[in-house]
Amino acid sequence: MPRSANFWRMALPAIAVVIFLVGWSAYVRTAEVSAFVLPTPEAIAVALGQLILDPKLWYHARITVTEAVSGFAIAVTLGTVLGFLMARFPPVEWAAKPFIVLLQLVPKIALAPLFILWFGFGLESKIVIAAALAFFPVFSNALIAFKSVDPGDSDVMTMLQANAAQRFVMLELPNALPVVLTGMEVSVVMSMIGAIVGEFIGGSEGLGYLAVKYLQELSVPNLFAVVVVLTLVGLCLYLLIGRLRAWLAPWHAASAASH
Amino acid sequence: MNHDVDITPAEIDIRGLTKIFGEGPQAVTAISRADLDLDRGAFISLLGPSGCGKTTLLRVVAGLEAPSEGNVSIRGLPVWRGRKRSRKATRPVSMMFQEARLFPWYSVAENVALPLRITGMSKSDRMARAHEICATVGLKGFENHRPAQLSGGMRQRASLARALVTDPQVLLLDEPFGALDAMTRDTLNLELMEVCARARVTTILVTHSIAEAAFLSDRVVVLAPRPARITNVVEIPFARPRTLDLQRSTAFQDIVADLRTQLTEGHDA
Numbered sequence: 001m002p003r004s005a006n007f008w009r010m011a012l013p014a015i016a017v018v019i020f021l022v023g024w025s026a027y028v029r030t031a032e033v034s035a036f037v038l039p040t041p042e043a044i045a046v047a048l049g050q051l052i053l054d055p056k057l058w059y060h061a062r063i064t065v066t067e068a069v070s071g072f073a074i075a076v077t078l079g080t081v082l083g084f085l086m087a088r089f090p091p092v093e094w095a096a097k098p099f100i101v102l103l104q105l106v107p108k109i110a111l112a113p114l115f116i117l118w119f120g121f122g123l124e125s126k127i128v129i130a131a132a133l134a135f136f137p138v139f140s141n142a143l144i145a146f147k148s149v150d151p152g153d154s155d156v157m158t159m160l161q162a163n164a165a166q167r168f169v170m171l172e173l174p175n176a177l178p179v180v181l182t183g184m185e186v187s188v189v190m191s192m193i194g195a196i197v198g199e200f201i202g203g204s205e206g207l208g209y210l211a212v213k214y215l216q217e218l219s220v221p222n223l224f225a226v227v228v229v230l231t232l233v234g235l236c237l238y239l240l241i242g243r244l245r246a247w248l249a250p251w252h253a254a255s256a257a258s259h
Numbered sequence: 260m261n262h263d264v265d266i267t268p269a270e271i272d273i274r275g276l277t278k279i280f281g282e283g284p285q286a287v288t289a290i291s292r293a294d295l296d297l298d299r300g301a302f303i304s305l306l307g308p309s310g311c312g313k314t315t316l317l318r319v320v321a322g323l324e325a326p327s328e329g330n331v332s333i334r335g336l337p338v339w340r341g342r343k344r345s346r347k348a349t350r351p352v353s354m355m356f357q358e359a360r361l362f363p364w365y366s367v368a369e370n371v372a373l374p375l376r377i378t379g380m381s382k383s384d385r386m387a388r389a390h391e392i393c394a395t396v397g398l399k400g401f402e403n404h405r406p407a408q409l410s411g412g413m414r415q416r417a418s419l420a421r422a423l424v425t426d427p428q429v430l431l432l433d434e435p436f437g438a439l440d441a442m443t444r445d446t447l448n449l450e451l452m453e454v455c456a457r458a459r460v461t462t463i464l465v466t467h468s469i470a471e472a473a474f475l476s477d478r479v480v481v482l483a484p485r486p487a488r489i490t491n492v493v494e495i496p497f498a499r500p501r502t503l504d505l506q507r508s509t510a511f512q513d514i515v516a517d518l519r520t521q522l523t524e525g526h527d528a
Contacts, residue, residue, distance in 0.1 A: 152360055155323050159354045160377045161346055170373065174364040251363040251405055 071130025083142025130194030141183030145176035275329035307482030
């Protein structure tokens, strides 16, 4: 088999990862780094293996996913509806603008303790934090997407005597969908961050809580293992949105592939 | 053939039409005091260089651009009531644009059926009709393709099918085949001419191609820029149906030469 460019495209990332892991392991062993600070990748792999077999992990993972997905759903609904209303009715945008700008500038993470105060230590506060973080990517993309209807396409609908509802269903919504979905890809990651931060600050369940607990127990390999699990969960959610895009906006996926 | 004694009002009646964009010193007169009338089944072209207001004139007729002065009537109904477009007057009108303007989220057949969907026709009826009309414009076998999978010529065929699917009485064409190669353009023009003649569709074509205007039209309306206005209306006397051979005749060449002279003079004035 010839060593084609294609082969190296597949092989190089794998080789790079292996070199990184071997280098990491060698560094920890030779430099005598404390295992409390930086465990070897082998130790993390062992911890991860034990954790995955532990039903406790899946209980906590379910909690975090529930919080993130609920927050995400709220963010997508609110962001899309508000984005559409502001794009369609300029007075709504004028009135909402100061609040939007303010909310955008406030570091939402800093509001997290406040949300715990308002909504308690249960799931609700984490859902609100997740929603707060996930809102803007969807909202700002929806606002731009609903504003960017091509005037020429709009002329077509005018000539066809389309009413407002028909315009929305046949032009504005499908036109906005790919851009809104791009916002959702960012949002879903933000909602995971929101849920985890909420669990850090105040909670007794969820993967964020688990990470804090392992930190207090100085069980660093387990802490790393939780981070790996969190990454995998985030990746799954991200890929899910990708599937959703391929299903809802196949024309966009097709055109992206051909360009 | 356009001089039949006819007691019905003109199919399209353009009176004192002026369109000014902007205000004050920045104001640009896109078209000034245009008068035109078309009988049913007439095919006229608006011919002129860019900036002569031909597209603006067409867009006012279509109800897409409100006139500053004057008005347009289609089958006796005014298109404009102040700055408000009349849905009733523009109902029998179909328009084709420079770009195909197909929606990428729909298949070719769904795009073609879109005007019928908007009128509320059932899915099975409108799809059947879309397939029928796709076949007549040479899109058979492409009904389930996405617009992005079609060539430019095929896309304009689909756009033509969408314009014809409602059996319009008035067809407004804004250089629809301008971006296509000469051969595709000839083929589509011939098909267009045949459809318009068969259904007695009243047609206004905007073009900057002298030969195209002379070949397709009963009358060619010559426009000039700065100030944008109609400078002349030239009768094209050739009998129908016309074939591509007509373009090689001396009579045709003479008319093309005459139109060219008029365009240059209008430009210099």
